[in-house]
Amino acid sequence: xxxxxxPEDQVNVAEGNPLTVKCTYSVSGNxxxxxxxxxxxRGLQFLLKYITGDNLVKGSYGFEAEFNxxxxxxxxxxxxALVSDSALYFCADTGTASKLxxxxxxxxxxxx
Amino acid sequence: xxxxxxxxxxxxxxxxxxxxxxxxxxxxxxSVSWYQQVLGQGPQFIFQYYEKEERGRGNFPDRFSARxxxxxxxxxxxxxxxxxxxxxxxxASSLTAGxxxxxxxxxxxxxxxx
Numbered sequence: 485x486x487x488x489x490x491p492e493d494q495v496n497v498a499e500g501n502p503l504t505v506k507c508t509y510s511v512s513g514n515x516x517x518x519x520x521x522x523x524x525x526r527g528l529q530f531l532l533k534y535i536t537g538d539n540l541v542k543g544s545y546g547f548e549a550e551f552n553x554x555x556x557x558x559x560x561x562x563x564x565a566l567v568s569d570s571a572l573y574f575c576a577d578t579g580t581a582s583k584l585x586x587x588x589x590x591x592x593x594x595x596x
Numbered sequence: 597x598x599x600x601x602x603x604x605x606x607x608x609x610x611x612x613x614x615x616x617x618x619x620x621x622x623x624x625x626x627s628v629s630w631y632q633q634v635l636g637q638g639p640q641f642i643f644q645y646y647e648k649e650e651r652g653r654g655n656f657p658d659r660f661s662a663r664x665x666x667x668x669x670x671x672x673x674x675x676x677x678x679x680x681x682x683x684x685x686x687x688a689s690s691l692t693a694g695x696x697x698x699x700x701x702x703x704x705x706x707x708x709x710x
Contacts, residue, residue, distance in 0.1 A: 516696055518698065520701075526704075527686055527701035528639070530698045530699070530700060530701075533696075576638075578695035579695065581652050581695065582627075582629075582651070582652065582690070582693050582695045584641065589637075
């Protein structure tokens, strides 16, 4: 069975500091993992994905994610947070089917 | 290039009514998926269509149906609306149907059932 978990409902970080949004996965076979961001009253925007290859994946808007097989994690990171990064972040995976299964979401709040 | 478009943006229906939501995928994308996002939750998969055929269905009742047209646009129909159907309905398109392909989402249709 495929699933992802986002253990934090909210993450608070000051602008300019590094940010991490956590995601762990539980999937049989090869995981295909994605990060999406949702701004208020808008749909989801694709940030990055891990299929195979390098464990460090670079995505849009300066975000990156590190795939860690031993810890079954796929944490989203950014070296320097911006106030405009404040949004709802979803980790998701697909399995043998191409449907996305989303985590519960983590609200990122970046303050000045 | 235009992204995924959905119509209408908002609509209000009463219990028992029927609703049709529309989606146009990114040009060149042949797969369309539908998701329901209830307030405060992550999106839940409803359907996927590829080349006009249903490729996947989530855990939703038969009141939910969909179809894809030759131009790859899609409609989602919900009959006998319940209050619990109030949600943001998201359409996503992808180049093809496959677990490795990223899906691009439209802005959604906000459905309120009263």
